[in-house]
Amino acid sequence: MGRNAAIVAAGQTDHVSRRLDVSIPEMVREAVDRCLGSKDLNPGQVDAVVVGNMELFEGINFPELWMASAIGAAGKPLFKLNNGGTVGASVAVAAAHLVASGLYDVVLGIGYEKQSEGETQSAITTVGDPAWERSVMAGAIGNFGVMASTYVAESGVTAEQAAKVTVKARRNACLNPHAHLQSPDITVEEVLASRMLAAPLRLLDMCPSSDGACAVVMAAPDRAREMTPRPAWVAATETAHDTQFMGDSPKRLARMRSLIAASDSVYSKAGIVDPRAELDVAEVYEPASYAELAMYESLRFCDWGEGGSLVDEGVTLMDGELPVNPSGGVLSTNPVGATALIRVAEAALQVMGEAGDHQIPGVETALATGYGGNAWTEAVILKGSAP
Amino acid sequence: MSEPTVLHQKINLPYRYTAGDFHKAFLYGLADRRIVGSRCPACLTVAVPARPFCPECSAHSGETMDMKPQGTLETWSTATIRGVTRTYGLIRIGGADTLMLHIVDAEPSALEVGMELVPRWSPEPVPEITAIAAFVPA
Amino acid sequence: MSTTPPIDSALRLEYVADFEYSYAAGKFASRFMDALRNEARIQGTRCGVCDKVLVPPRPVCGLCLERTAEWVDVGPGGVITGYTVVEVPFIDPMTGIKRPIPYGFAFVRLDGADTNIYHFLEESRHDKISIGMRITAVFKPAPERDGTLADIIHFRAEGPAADE
Numbered sequence: 001m002g003r004n005a006a007i008v009a010a011g012q013t014d015h016v017s018r019r020l021d022v023s024i025p026e027m028v029r030e031a032v033d034r035c036l037g038s039k040d041l042n043p044g045q046v047d048a049v050v051v052g053n054m055e056l057f058e059g060i061n062f063p064e065l066w067m068a069s070a071i072g073a074a075g076k077p078l079f080k081l082n083n084g085g086t087v088g089a090s091v092a093v094a095a096a097h098l099v100a101s102g103l104y105d106v107v108l109g110i111g112y113e114k115q116s117e118g119e120t121q122s123a124i125t126t127v128g129d130p131a132w133e134r135s136v137m138a139g140a141i142g143n144f145g146v147m148a149s150t151y152v153a154e155s156g157v158t159a160e161q162a163a164k165v166t167v168k169a170r171r172n173a174c175l176n177p178h179a180h181l182q183s184p185d186i187t188v189e190e191v192l193a194s195r196m197l198a199a200p201l202r203l204l205d206m207c208p209s210s211d212g213a214c215a216v217v218m219a220a221p222d223r224a225r226e227m228t229p230r231p232a233w234v235a236a237t238e239t240a241h242d243t244q245f246m247g248d249s250p251k252r253l254a255r256m257r258s259l260i261a262a263s264d265s266v267y268s269k270a271g272i273v274d275p276r277a278e279l280d281v282a283e284v285y286e287p288a289s290y291a292e293l294a295m296y297e298s299l300r301f302c303d304w305g306e307g308g309s310l311v312d313e314g315v316t317l318m319d320g321e322l323p324v325n326p327s328g329g330v331l332s333t334n335p336v337g338a339t340a341l342i343r344v345a346e347a348a349l350q351v352m353g354e355a356g357d358h359q360i361p362g363v364e365t366a367l368a369t370g371y372g373g374n375a376w377t378e379a380v381i382l383k384g385s386a387p
Numbered sequence: 388m389s390e391p392t393v394l395h396q397k398i399n400l401p402y403r404y405t406a407g408d409f410h411k412a413f414l415y416g417l418a419d420r421r422i423v424g425s426r427c428p429a430c431l432t433v434a435v436p437a438r439p440f441c442p443e444c445s446a447h448s449g450e451t452m453d454m455k456p457q458g459t460l461e462t463w464s465t466a467t468i469r470g471v472t473r474t475y476g477l478i479r480i481g482g483a484d485t486l487m488l489h490i491v492d493a494e495p496s497a498l499e500v501g502m503e504l505v506p507r508w509s510p511e512p513v514p515e516i517t518a519i520a521a522f523v524p525a
Numbered sequence: 526m527s528t529t530p531p532i533d534s535a536l537r538l539e540y541v542a543d544f545e546y547s548y549a550a551g552k553f554a555s556r557f558m559d560a561l562r563n564e565a566r567i568q569g570t571r572c573g574v575c576d577k578v579l580v581p582p583r584p585v586c587g588l589c590l591e592r593t594a595e596w597v598d599v600g601p602g603g604v605i606t607g608y609t610v611v612e613v614p615f616i617d618p619m620t621g622i623k624r625p626i627p628y629g630f631a632f633v634r635l636d637g638a639d640t641n642i643y644h645f646l647e648e649s650r651h652d653k654i655s656i657g658m659r660i661t662a663v664f665k666p667a668p669e670r671d672g673t674l675a676d677i678i679h680f681r682a683e684g685p686a687a688d689e
Contacts, residue, residue, distance in 0.1 A: 020537065023407030026439050029447075043445055059402040059542050069438070072445040117403045121615035130394055131550040131558075132581045135619060135674050136643045138611045138630045145609025146632055146643070153607075153656050198609040198630075199651045243587035247641030248579075250606040250632050392555040392672055394548045399541065399621030406536040414536060514536065 004386050005099035006224040006231030007092075007352075008217050010345035011035030015180040015212035015333045018116040024058060025070035028112045031213035031338075032071055035108075038354075039227050041217060043072030047104040050079045050094045052087035052111050053337030056123040071110060084127065085285070086239075087111060088214065088341030089370025089378035093237045095218035096380075100234075105220040111341035112213035120209055120336070127373065132245065138198070140287070140373070141206070143246065145198030147253035147374060148290040152200060154254040154305070155297070159200060161308035162289040163191035166204050166331055168311070169286075172318055173328025175358040180210045180333040191289075205289040212335035214342045221386065232348035232366070232382040236269035238262040242375045252374040253291060259298040259369065262379040266367070267300075270381040275322075276301045276315075280363040281350045282324045283343040285371035286331060292324065295369070318358070326350070326358040340370030344380055351382045412451045413437040417518035420508050422454045424483055435480040435487050442485060454481030458504045458522055461486050465495045478504060478522055492521035543621070553582045556596070562672035565664045567600040569638050577639035600635035601662035602683060607632040607641070610651045629654055633680055635662075644674075647681035659683040 011034030013019075019027050028051075036042060049071055051064050060066055064073070064080040071078075079098075081090050088111035095109035121139030128134035137143070151157065170186045173179035186204075194204040217227070224231040240261035246252060263275070272278045284299070286292035293307030301322060302310045310316060316324035325331075327346040330339055347366035349355040363384070370378035406414060409425055413436040416423035426433050427441035428449035434442055437451045458478035465474045476491040476498075491498065492507065503525035509518050550558070553570070560566040569578045572586035573594030580599055585592055608631035614623045629646025631654070647663065648654055660680040670676040 020405055021407075023405055023410060023439070026407045029440065056398075056400065059400060069440040069442045069445050074442065074445060114405070117405065119400055119402075119616055119618075121613065122400055122618045125618050126398055129581075130396055130548040131392070131554040132674065133643060134396075136645065138609075138624075138628075138643075139613070139615055141613050142609060142611045142630045143643075145611065146607040146630060149609055149656065150607035150632070195612075197613050198611045201609070244583075245581060245640065245642075247632055247643055248587070250634075250641050390555065390559070391552075392550040392558045394550055394673065396546060396548060396619055397621075398544045398546075398618045399616075400618050401539065401541050401616065404538045404540070406538070411536040 002100040002102055004221050004233060005096045005218050006221065006233045007344070007348040007382065008219045008224050008227040008231050009035050009039040009041060010214070010216045010348050011038055012178050012214040012338070012342060012345060013212045014178050015210040015335055017180070017208070017210065019114065019211040024060065024063070024112065024114050025067040027114060027211065028067055028110060028213045029070045031112070031215040032108065032110065035215035035217060041227065045106055046072060046076070046108045046217070047106045048077040048079070048098060049073040049108045049110065050081065050091045050098070052081035052083070052091045053113050054084065054087065054123070055082050056118070056126055057120055057336060058114055058117045071108070077104070084372035084376060085287070085336055086340050086370035086372035086376045086378050087337050088339055089344055089368065089380065090239065091341050092216060092218070092344040092380060093239060093378055095216070096234045096237055099218050099220050105223050107218045108215060109218060109341065110213065110215045111338035113335040113337040114211045115209040115335060116211050129244070141198045141201065143373065144288050144291070145201050148200050148288060150250045151254040151290055151294045154251060155294070155307060156305065157290065157293050157308040159192055160188055161311055162205055162293060163188040164311045165286070165289040165292045166191050168317055169325055169329045169331035172326050172358060173332035176327050178333070179328040180212070181208050182328070182332070200290065201288055207287050207330045207334040208332070210333055210335040212333065212338050214338040214345050216341065216345050216348065228352065230352050230384060232351035233384070233386045235381040235383040235387045236266035237378070237380050238265035238269070239378050240265070240376070246374065253294050256294065256298045256374060256377070258375065258377040259295060262377040263299050263369070266379045266381045270383070272381070275299060275367070278365060279322055279367050280365050281326060281347065281360045282322060282367040283327060283329070283346045284324060284369045285340050285343055286325065286329055287371060289331065318360070323360050326355065326360055340378065343368040343370060347380070347382050351384050407439060409437045409439045409448060409451065414514040416453070417516065418512045418514045420512070422456050422480055422506070423451050424454045424480065425449070425451050433483045434485045435483040454483060456506055457481060457525065460491065460498060460500060460502050460504055462500065463491055463498055474498070476504070476522060489519060490521040492523050497524065541621070553584055557582050558672035561676050562670045565667070566598060567635060567662065569597050569599045571595050571597050578637055579640050580635060580638045580642055597637060599637040603633045603635040603638070603660060605631045605654065605656055605658045605660060606634045607656065608646065608654050610649055610654070631680070633660060644677060645679040647679045
């Protein structure tokens with residue numbers, strides 16, 4: 001690590017199913033304006049821009065070229081990332097590295113997706129190797145269904161326990177004006193009665209498809225202190241991959257190797273020994289209710305097989321010992337290319353004390369994760385004081 | 388030794404594209420046989436087609452404006468692709484600060500940088516770039 | 526007369542992107558596909574370090590970082606290690622048309638292999654499928670096989686229930 005870096009501002013659109021009123025660049029600009037506007041910053045103060053999404057979700061080739069004027073990148077260094085569901089967190093990590101390296105003082109990181117403009121389940125199928133996996137894939141939903149079945153077999157987690165995750169997410173979302181699905185009265189019974197998509201996953205066990213964008217400003221120490229009284233300092237970042245083929249381990253969700261590797265690494269770098277006790281809040285990329293429970297285990301919030309108990313005991317509720325996804329999480333809002341950046345942005349807002357109605361009191365240490373199809377994890381630890 | 392396996396496949400995906408107000412104004416303008424641009428309220432750059440953000444300074448565009456339906460040929464190239472020969476020109480519409488790509492229907496030998504062009508409208512008033520069939524010498 | 530509609534109506538254009546391409550699958554896939562097409566055989570490669578048999582076959586073991594040592598026949602029987610029944614229709618990008626629902630979809634660990642492959646199940650009733658259940662590959666007839674993974678139609682339950 002070179003010098004320190006900190007998030008000083010974050011902004012996002014109000015996420016919905018379909019944004020018919022704006023083009024993609026206009027939607028992205030909304031998030032940029034909200035981000036910069038939150039600290040009275042202007043595009044002229046930005047030295048470099050990093051942008052990411054899932055290109056086949058909208059079918060726009062070279063989207064960074066297409067939106068350079070919209071994001072204030074004309075004439076500036078502009079980096080594009082295109083690495084799956086985890087791309088938003090990768091944008092944050094890349095922005096942190098660009099600042100830490102000393103090359104740029106102020107970097108704008110952007111993630112976006114307009115899922116309504118393409119066919120997500122179909123486009124995600126093209127990630128499979130043409131010879132080995134593409135012809136025998138069943139979209140993200142088929143993959144999640146199979147992974148969830150192995151997790152249920154491994155841990156004994158119940159449908160009720162999974163449903164509690166959705167209930168937590170969509171009730172928390174009611175406190176977040178940007179969240180897509182806000183359900184104040186949702187019940188476990190309602191989740192259990194919803195339409196089966198790919199057993200054991202029902203409609204209300206799954207994240208929605210959203211149109212939306214998110215932006216953050218990452219700054220060097222002196223600039224960060226000028227821009228905001230309480231920056232969210234990047235204490236640790238990590239990225240970890242798994243092997244090429246999904247079937248190399250049937251426990252790819254139950255014991256998610258890339259999540260274990262990435263979280264262990266950031267805990268170690270940030271001096272965290274007991275994450276459940278030492279983290280004040282976590283924003284994790286949970287694509288499905290069952291996935292959040294499995295992630296509790298891989299993140300070492302509890303022992304193996306105890307993910308269901310954690311939600312039963314209310315540990316991860318807004319007022320629990322370790323609140324997870326007070327924003328409402330991915331189960332409430334999922335513009336894919338923005339989703340992992342929203343995790344980092346929400347963790348930063350918690351540290352900065354700017355999360356509004358879903359603020360957890362006194363957050364000093366926050367964890368954010370990105371998730372890419374059981375194959376890739378980004379993890380970030382943010383702190384209220386410089387490392 | 389086995390024969391190399393070469394898979395002949397395709398990726399076939401449907402998409403939808405939302406134009407947004409400024410591109411919509413440009414495209415529906417074409418259906419009205421008007422060419423619509425936009426002016427930056429900050430640096431006064433005039434762009435054609437109309438766009439939501441200034442290409443030079445990134446400011447939000449102000450209002451759209453109808454351009455004089457006439458252009459100046461700034462540069463061109465003639466290409467033959469699968470037996471079809473076409474001339475593509477970058478055209479400055481109504482004195483705008485930007486250039487617009489379109490087809491120029493004229494003998495290449497008759498073209499000169501700086502010459503005046505006018506749109507030849509398609510019979511069909513559609514909100515698409517093809518509402519202008521081509522630009523031709525004035 | 527103006528053809529301009531009210532400014533608040535969305536201009537939303539619809540189109541289909543259709544990319545055709547050729548993909549050279551490589552030496553390991555070529556050998557695998559030859560055996561599948563000509564002999565209805567399924568093969569993996571064994572890592573000489575961890576001794577695991579890897580399917581799909583590959584030149585290097587991703588965890589040991591050593592070249593694999595030998596080819597090994599696996600299957601056609603195996604067990605289900607994870608499964609679902611997909612009840613959501615969506616377009617298969619390789620054909621441009623929707624796959625009929627419902628269909629069984631599973632991780633299959635072929636006999637003799639240490640890894641799993643995704644494939645379809647003949648069975649589409651969720652309560653008739655379980656982890657640990659034995660299944661076997663159903664191949665296309667030889668004249669119809671073209672050396673792709675689709676030469677395996679799907680997997681069906683072994684035993685009396687599968688008899689025809």
